[in-house]
């Protein structure tokens with residue numbers, strides 16, 4: 388049997404009770420040789436994540452406010468874990484050092500990373516595994532670009548020396564040794580990088596849900612779980628808002644062909660979702676999942692004989708680029724072209740952008756449709772079947788949802804529809820009912 392890398396997210400390592408569950412999981416399979424941990428997350432709804440508290444300490448210092456109380460809350464949580472687990476990791480020495488660095492102006496990346504650092508030490512002590520720091524092994528360039536090949540080599544060489552190890556998630560180092568973190572939720576990325584470095588058979592990502600669901604449970608009651616999904620399908624769903632895994636965690640696993648298994652620490656018997664290269668593995672299922680995202684606007688441009696013009700799309704894109712606005716979709720007709728942009732990216736710039744479009748493109752008319760939501764129906768199984776769009780559009784029509792835009796990726800793996808935000812939930816429910 389091959390090596391398994393198990394990454395545990397914040398809620399799986401939030402306190403001694405949760406850590407004890409992770410211990411049972413790890414000990415249940417001797418192939419779980421490399422473990423990656425997040426910082427302790429929330430223990431209950433109103434609780435604080437350690438990472439947030441660490442950032443807060445840094446903010447207090449920057450504003451010359453006392454930070455000691457917040458720091459003490461962090462120390463108390465780790466000390467309670469140390470006592471309840473019956474391990475000894477010399478926390479006081481670590482706290483002193485972190486405090487000293489804080490006072491000497493250490494970066495917020497350094498401060499934030501200490502959550503994972505301390506937790507990995509604690510977990511290693513609990514399991515009797517080696518602690519292997521990510522500093523000096525997960526490598527970034529001076530400009531902060533993740534160096535994947537250099538990291539793969541350095542980490543692979545180091546982990547060969549350790550039969551079993553715990554590695555802190557979320558951070559690595561610049562060439563000068565200073566700490567650099569990934570974006571929030573980045574321990575998922577570390578887990579995938581470790582899995583690649585040790586050529587794992589599977590990358591297990593343990594969290595507090597039993598994998599991906601076919602639709603958002605806040606909208607659809609008891610949606611079916613997704614047992615298998617391809618990397619590509621997941622990318623489409625994540626892009627549209629289905630979030631369980633950091634999207635940058637997919638790439639390292641994918642290049643190495645390592646499947647990712649999303650599992651639930653609180654329900655370890657559940658099989659979870661398996662993410663791999665196989666598309667359409669759920670053969671009886673036409674669609675794999677539905678995801679949606681709110682707050683988009685459509686800028687619809689009409690110009691007589693637009694289709695005959697050269698460079699129209701380029702000029703339009705360059706206007707949006709000048710204003711740092713990403714184009715989400717670009718549905719077109721013969722003499723019309725629309726761009727779908729997120730409200731967030733165009734906030735406060737709409738008037739200026741429209742002026743520029745009028746000046747540089749001389750359109751016949753421009754219409755703005757705001758309050759749009761996008762819904763992606765994703766499934767590798769869709770392309771081979773007849774009547775998928777018919778089913779989808781009929782379902783929406785019967786539910787009284789007016790479709791404002793349709794876009795289908797060339798992979799034919801998804802159909803995206805734009806609907807008014809007031810119809811968002813109804814549309815998702817209707818699509819779900821039609822296919823599932």
Ligand code: ASP
Pocket residue numbers: 396397425426436438439502556557570571572573574575
């Ligand atoms: N602790 C970090 C965060 O809260 C990273 C992680 O948990 O993945 O974002």
